[in-house]
Amino acid sequence: MASTSTGTPHPAEGVPAGAADTVERGPEPSVDAAGARPAGPARASARASAPASTRDAARVRTPRPAPAAAAGQMPATPDDVATALAAVADASDALFLQRFFKTGPGEYGEGDVFIGVRVPALRAVVKRIGPLPLVVIRELLESPVHEHRLAGLVGLNTLFARASAARTRDDEERERLAAFYLSAVRAGRVNNWDLVDASAEFILGEYLFDRPRLLLDELLDDGDLWWRRVALLTTFGFIKRKDASTTLALASRVLDIGDRRDLTQKATGWMLREVGKRVDRVLLVAFLDENAHRMPAVMLSYATEHLDAEARAGYRARRR
Structure with a gap:
């Protein structure tokens, strides 16, 4: 795929029934997940109420590839994901979503591109393909296609959840993934409300809790x-x-x-x-x-x- 969120939008956003099950550049993980700039006096309010840290966030390390979905199976490529999503896309849904997510000139989603994939179908595609390597997630987040970026975030959530689970906990990996996500946010790849709502709490909300x-x-x-x-x-x-x-x-x-x-x-x-x-x-x-x-x-x-x-x-x- 040429360089071209998880979860259903929350009902708080007033999503019409037809959109409730529908559905942003690829960052380099080079930013400390705890924040690169020191906070000034204006930022003291939230800082003052945060619980004590168990330790400072570590510097970002080079991401490790995710394992293949099954033994002997080659990891998915961005083209694999794009092709699978195209197979379940619907042109009429794409037109509706272009309007609903305000993609017109001067609107908050200006320039975003939809192919018309509903969230259940998108989740099924990502699950079927298996764990996405971080390099694939990076390329999906580079895509101008909204559903490609959402699929990347679904995959990133899966990697973070696995690195956070009791049996497979990997604090080093959690640091890398949180930093990767933060870089994506800062690069403008998580750039619509459904993409934010589908990822922020599951990655930064977990990583920053303590x-x-x-x-x-x-x-x-x-x-x-x-x-x-x-x-x-x-x-x-x-x-x-x-x-x-x-x-x-x-x-x-x-x-x-x-x-x-x-x-x-x-x-x-x-x-x-x-x-x-x-x-x-x-x-x-x-x-x-x-x-x-x-x-x-x-x-x-x-x-x-x-x-x-x-x-x-x-x-x-x-x-x-």
Whole structure:
């Protein structure tokens, strides 16, 4: 294949029923997964709430190839993946997805290309092909085709999950894979909301849980829409382990920055809602009591979705 996310988009994004089961350059792993730049005073909020690290992230090493899917079987190539995806693509789905993911001039997904592969079919293709070597994942992430990049992220999630499992845990490999993913984010390859949502929590959310989280301050403060969303969605991994500290710090920072972009507001409100649902409703209510007056309507609506009607109306009434 010439150089040409996992998971179904979350219902928080308002995905139509027809898109709920549908479906970004290839990085060199040269960046420390804990973040390359020191955080300034403006980034202290999330850093202050992070748990102590067991150790500093190691420098990035050259990635090792993934094993073949079965003994005696040659590892898949990028062309293998592209051909298998093309076989299950649908032209009408491609047209719909081009519109739904805002690929027109000036839109957030400008220039993205879809071939029309639904997520269940995409997952089945990657599973059938077997573990993807990192060199193949890199080339898939270089592709202008959205589903190729999503397949690469599905494969990367699989490698990271295997390196994190109790029986096959490999901390060195986890470091390499987290750094590889971060490089892909910084190179603009994870560049649509479904790609972010399908990968950030499963890689950085797992890798950074017991490490310093300066990286998330850096990504949030940069201002790039997708970097900021990666920072926010990474905290979903923390939330699922009952740690809401970084989510609350980053949500407050989004309000301080004044980012009113719809996708940022949805991501922030969604994570706040998950804090109330999965960690402690008291934490959500305390955040709302302090900040509802300055929360944009979309963020507030998402954050209060699981509250009763009277409580939602009360918080809406506090907005300026």
